[in-house]
Amino acid sequence: MTESQLLSNILAKMDSAKFKAAGYQMIEYSAQYMETLSKRDPLPQVVPGWLQKVMPNEAPKAPEPWEVIMNDFEKVAMEGMGMPYMYVISLDLTMF
Numbered sequence: 001m002t003e004s005q006l007l008s009n010i011l012a013k014m015d016s017a018k019f020k021a022a023g024y025q026m027i028e029y030s031a032q033y034m035e036t037l038s039k040r041d042p043l044p045q046v047v048p049g050w051l052q053k054v055m056p057n058e059a060p061k062a063p064e065p066w067e068v069i070m071n072d073f074e075k076v077a078m079e080g081m082g083m084p085y086m087y088v089i090s091l092d093l094t095m096f
Contacts, residue, residue: 014066022066029070044080051080 014022054076 014063018066025066025070046080051076054079
């Protein structure tokens with residue numbers, strides 16, 4: 001199996017069942033966020049320029065698995081999130 005074929009197998013498109021599961025996971029994440037607001041810092045503990053340091057230099061060349069996206073969301077996007085703001089995250093149909 002070539003590297004390209006292996007990559008295609010790993011990063012296969014999201015079917016409808018996986019899309020639904022990812023949507024439910026995001027809903028659960030959002031609900032948990034709202035339930036734990038009182039335990040969160042009111043202001044993000046970041047400094048100007050922090051996001052540029054944690055972002056890759058280029059966008060991914062192929063779709064990434066949902067688990068990678070959620071991990072990035074938690075470790076990158078939520079790191080800079082203060083309360084009480086919860087930005088609406090929508091699952092774009094382009095992932096489908």
